[in-house]
Amino acid sequence: MRIRFPRLRARSRQPELVCQQVVELVTDYLEGALSDQDRERFERHLVGCPHCTEYLAQMRETILLAGRVAPEDLTPVMRTELTDLYRRWRAEG
Numbered sequence: 292m293r294i295r296f297p298r299l300r301a302r303s304r305q306p307e308l309v310c311q312q313v314v315e316l317v318t319d320y321l322e323g324a325l326s327d328q329d330r331e332r333f334e335r336h337l338v339g340c341p342h343c344t345e346y347l348a349q350m351r352e353t354i355l356l357a358g359r360v361a362p363e364d365l366t367p368v369m370r371t372e373l374t375d376l377y378r379r380w381r382a383e384g
């Protein structure tokens with residue numbers, strides 16, 4: 292089986308975030324640590340991506356339950372699961 296990685300730098304003119312980047316930025320976003328520009332890109336991605344919107348909602352809930360989430364808490368299991376999920380979504384088109 293051949294795995295194709297997303298081409299993160301393919302669109303240099305419109306630097307839109309890909310799902311994987313959004314996943315990595317979620318904790319910063321929820322902590323208000325993103326720059327205005329990054330937050331804007333983040334939210335723009337959410338508008339067109341129900342998967343990431345749902346992920347963000349889940350993260351919010353997790354943080355509410357746990358009090359806080361350190362980036363280390365997300366790895367490695369959640370990231371692995373998410374990567375799997377996104378790969379499947381991508382494959383389904």
Ligand SMILES: [Zn+2]
Nearest residue numbers: 309310340343
């Ligand atoms: Zn997405």
